[in-house]
Amino acid sequence: MQKGFxxxxxxxxxxxxxxxxxxxxxxxxxxxxxxxxxxxxxIRNHLSGNLKFSRxxxxxxxxxxxxVCQLLTRNGIIALASLISPYRxxxxxxxxxxxxxxxxxxxxxxxxxxxxxxxxxxxxSKNGHLQGLTGVDDPYEEPLNPEVICETHQETxxxxxxxxxxxxxxxxxxxxxD
Amino acid sequence: MQKGFxxxxxxxxxxxxxxxxxxxxxxxxxxxxxxxxxxxxxIRNHLSGNLKFSRxxxxxxxxxxxxVCQLLTRNGIIALASLISPYRxxxxxxxxxxxxxxxxxxxxxxxxxxxxxxxxxxxxSKNGHLQGLTGVDDPYEEPLNPEVICETHQETxxxxxxxxxxxxxxxxxxxxxD
Numbered sequence: 001m002q003k004g005f006x007x008x009x010x011x012x013x014x015x016x017x018x019x020x021x022x023x024x025x026x027x028x029x030x031x032x033x034x035x036x037x038x039x040x041x042x043i044r045n046h047l048s049g050n051l052k053f054s055r056x057x058x059x060x061x062x063x064x065x066x067x068v069c070q071l072l073t074r075n076g077i078i079a080l081a082s083l084i085s086p087y088r089x090x091x092x093x094x095x096x097x098x099x100x101x102x103x104x105x106x107x108x109x110x111x112x113x114x115x116x117x118x119x120x121x122x123x124x125s126k127n128g129h130l131q132g133l134t135g136v137d138d139p140y141e142e143p144l145n146p147e148v149i150c151e152t153h154q155e156t157x158x159x160x161x162x163x164x165x166x167x168x169x170x171x172x173x174x175x176x177x178d
Numbered sequence: 179m180q181k182g183f184x185x186x187x188x189x190x191x192x193x194x195x196x197x198x199x200x201x202x203x204x205x206x207x208x209x210x211x212x213x214x215x216x217x218x219x220x221i222r223n224h225l226s227g228n229l230k231f232s233r234x235x236x237x238x239x240x241x242x243x244x245x246v247c248q249l250l251t252r253n254g255i256i257a258l259a260s261l262i263s264p265y266r267x268x269x270x271x272x273x274x275x276x277x278x279x280x281x282x283x284x285x286x287x288x289x290x291x292x293x294x295x296x297x298x299x300x301x302x303s304k305n306g307h308l309q310g311l312t313g314v315d316d317p318y319e320e321p322l323n324p325e326v327i328c329e330t331h332q333e334t335x336x337x338x339x340x341x342x343x344x345x346x347x348x349x350x351x352x353x354x355x356d
Contacts, residue, residue, distance in 0.1 A: 034253045046245040047225060049238065060227065067224040068246055075212045077253045 002033055004073035005173045006066075006098045007164065009082040010091060010143060011106030012135045013121055014113035016152035016160075020106060021082040023157045024164060028078055036072055038065050040083035053132050059090040066094030073098055086134045088141045100173055104164060105146040110135045112153045147171075180211055182251035183351045184244075184276045185342065187260040188269060188321060189284030190313045191299055192291035194330035194338075198284060199260040201335045202342060206256055214250055216243050218261035231310050237268040244272030251276055264312045266319045278351055282342060283324040288313045290331045325349075 007024065009017040018039055028035040044051070047064045051057040062085045069079040085091050095101045113135070114122040124130035125137070132138040148167050150160035168174035185202065187195040199215055206213040222229070225242045229235040240263045247257040263269050273279045291313070292300040302308035303315070310316040326345050328338035346352035 036249055036253065047242055050228060064225055068249065071214055071246065072249065072253065075214065075250065075253070075255045077255075 002076050002078070003100065003173050004076040004078060005100035005102060005168070005171075006069040006073045006079045006081065006094075007102045007104055007168075008069075008085070008091065008094065009080070009104045009106050010085045010146075012108060012110060012113045012140060013084060013133070014116045014118055015106045015108040016150075016157075017082045017084075017106045020104075020150060020152070020157055020160050021080045024161050025080055027161060027165075033078055034076070035078040035080060038068060038079060038081045038083075040065075043083070053138070055087065058085075059087055059093075062087070062090035063093055066090070066097060069094070070098045073100060084134050084140070086138065086140045088144070091143065100171075102148065102164075102167065102171070102173075103143055103146040104148045104150060105143045106150050106152055106160075107142075108152045180254050180256070181278065181351050182254040182256060183278035183280060183346070183349075184247040184251045184257045184259065184272075185280045185282055185346075186247075186263070186269065186272065187258070187282045187284050188263045188324075190286060190288060190291045190318060191262055191311070192294045192296055193284040193286040194328075194335075195260040195262075195284045198282075198328060198330065198335055198338050199258045202339050203258055205339060205343075211256055212254070213256040213258065216246060216257060216259045216261075218243075218263075221261070231316070233265065236263075237265055237271075240265070240268035241271055244268070244275060247272070248276045251278060262312050262318070264316065264318045266322070269321065278349075280326065280342075280345065280349070280351075281321055281324040282326045282328060283321045284328050284330055284338075285320075286330045 009021050011017050025035050025037045043065055048061045051061050065081050069081055072079040121133055125133040134140045148164050187199050189195050196217055203213050203215045221243055226239045229239050243259050247259055250257040299311055303311040312318050326342050
C-alpha cells in the first residue's frame with residue numbers, strides 16, 4: 001500500500017497554487033498513485049456553501065478541508081489541498097491533526113499576482129467591488145516554517161514540482177524512481 | 179486493492195444506526211479492510227458546525243457527508259455513514275454521486291426508539307424543550323428501495339450485520355470467507 005500524506009498549498013490568489021497542485025497531482029497519477037485534489041473553489045461548493053470570508057469562516061473552511069485530508073491520508077491516499085488559507089492558526093491546526101503534513105508556501109509577490117489576476121479579483125478589489133481580498137485589504141500570514149517554498153515568479157512549474165518531490169523523498173513519503 | 183463502497187445507515191434517532199455501524203466497522207477492521215465511520219454527531223462538529231436542523235440544512239449536511247464518502251469510496255476505502263438523514267432528496271443525491279452505494283434502512287418503531295431514548299431527545303421533545311425531532315414533529319421519509327432493511331427491534335445486531343454482509347457479497351463488494 002502507498003503511504004498517505006497531505007500536501008497543503010497556501011498562498012495568495014494568483015500565486016499559482018492550483019497550477020502547481022494540478023501538475024503534481026498529474027505526476028502522481030502517472031505513477032499510479034491514488035490522489036485527491038481538493039481545490040479551494042470547488043470545495044467551497046461541497047463543504048462550505050454557507051461560509052463567507054471572515055477570519056472565523058476562513059479558518060473553519062480550512063479546518064473542514066483539513067478534516068477530509070486527514071481521513072484520506074490515514075487511509076493511504078495522497079491529498080492535495082489548494083487554498084489561500086491565509087491564517088497560521090488553521091494551517092497549524094491541520095498540521096497537528098494530519099499525519100505526514102507537508103506545507104508548500106506558493107510565494108509570489110502581490111504585484112505579480114495582481115498583474116496575472118486570472119479571476120479578476122484584484123481588479124474588482126481596485127474598483128471597490130470586492131472587500132477582504134487577501135494581501136490587499138485582508139491579511140496573509142506567511143508560513144513560518146513550511147516544508148517547501150516555491151517562488152512561482154522565478155521558477156517553472158516543473159522546477160517547483162521537483163522541489164516538492166525532493167522533499168517528499170527526503171521525508172520518506174515517496175520514492176523517486178527515475 | 180480492496181473495493182470501495184459506501185454503506186448509508188438511515189433511520190430515526192434511537193433506531194440503532196450507530197450500534198450497527200460500529201459493529202459492521204469492527205468486522206471490516208478484523209478482516210484488515212480500510213474503513214471510515216462517519217457518525218452524524220461527530221461529523222456535525224467537523225463539517226457542519228453552523229448548520230441547524232431545517233430541511234435545507236439537514237439536506238446540506240447529508241450531502242456534505244456524501245461528498246466525503248464519495249472521495250473515500252472512489253479510492254477504495256469503505257465508508258460507513260450513520261445519520262438520521264430523513265429526506266429522500268439528499269439520500270438519493272448521494273446514491274447518484276457515489277459508486278457502490280448501499281442504503282441500509284435501520285427500521286424501528288417510533289415507540290421503541292422513544293422508549294430507548296439514549297440521548298434523551300424524545301423526553302426533551304415531550305417536555306417542549308426540543309422542536310423538530312424526526313418522527314415526532316419533523317418528517318422521516320422512509321427509503322423506497324433500500325438495499326437492506328434491518329428491523330432492530332426484532333433482530334440482534336449480529337443478525338442485522340449478517341443481512342448487510344450477504345447483500346455486500348451478492349453485489350460483489352465483499353467476499354465472505356468463512
